[in-house]
Amino acid sequence: MPRAIFPDLEGASVFITGGGSGIGAALTEGFLEQGCKVAFVQRSDATAFCDEMEVRHGVRPLFIACDITRVEALREAVAEAARAHGDPTVLVSNAANDVRHETLAVTEDFWDQNQAINLKPYFFAAQAVIPGMQRAGGGRIVNFSSVSYMMGIGEYPSYAASNAAIVGLTRAQAREFGAAGIRVNALAPGWTMTQKQVDLWVTPEKYEAFLTRQCLPRPILPEDMVAPTLFLASEASGAITGQCLPVDGGVVVTG
Structure with missing residues (x-):
């Protein structure tokens, strides 16, 4: 199905964390399709993904290898993206690790490392891009959370x-x-049925039980996150800020 076009995104400098796999890869491709200049970070090598994007779209995203738990490395990655594409005016903080764990088994080191992946980069990525957004006269930040905390799921309390x-x-x-x-x-x-989820945690029993909680009886796919993210990153949502948008097939409700 053709994706909606947001003309104000054309040429925008976009910075994405975790943009080479799973939901992040779908986001990178979605912004490329809008004509954006996309830079993304992740720890694992994403050269093959960038090759695929260049073949498919005729433009190559800028991949910057980065351990996002290291604040100075994250700051330098934002600076590198700015040198290549101009100051990012769109930040999408997406990288996360939902490894399963139990409260009584969590050590202080595990807690610190888990938060260093799942929370700290959200703050410091924003801190790194906001001065450039101020210089540009505005910008948009989209932070990926999860409906899991709204549902009270007990499989990953730190996450x-x-x-x-x-x-x-x-x-x-x-x-x-x-x-x-x-x-x-x-x-x-x-x-969301990323390859990681399917490989590690999806079983027929768990999936069927979860599906019954959705209003829409179909799998939620990485591609389902793209259009809502583009909307929040564009001026189509120009009067919307400070909000959390669930994209979950109708499991949770707001208001």
Whole structure:
């Protein structure tokens, strides 16, 4: 199905964390289709994915290998993207790790590392791009959270805590930087059938049980996150900030 076109995104400098696999790869391709200049970071090599995007779209995203738990490395990646494409005016913080764990088994080191992946980069990526957005007269930040914290899922308490915090961070920064024309919103996917989820955690029994909680009886796919993200990153959502948009087939409700 053809994707909607958001003309104001053409030529925009976009920075995505975790943009070479899973939901992130779908986001990178979605922004390329809009004519954006896309840079993304992740720790694993994404050369093959970039090759595929160049063949498919005639333009290559800028892949920057980066451990996002290292703040200085993340700052330098944003600076490299700015040198190549201009200051990012769209930030999509997507990288996360929903490894399963139990409260009584969590060590202090595990907690610190889990939060260093799932929360800290959201704050410091925003801190790195906001000065450039201020210079540009505005910008858009889309933070990926998860409906898991709204549902009270008990399989990953540290991850659920970080996703609740992401929404709090989103609302605080929307208030802090709204006067500068910077909009900050969150997007909360449901259980999205990435290859990682299928390989590690999807079983027929778990999937069928989860499907009964959705209003829409179909799988949620990485591609389902693209159009909502483009909407929040474009001026089509120009009066929307400080909000969290669930994209989950109707599991949770807001309002």
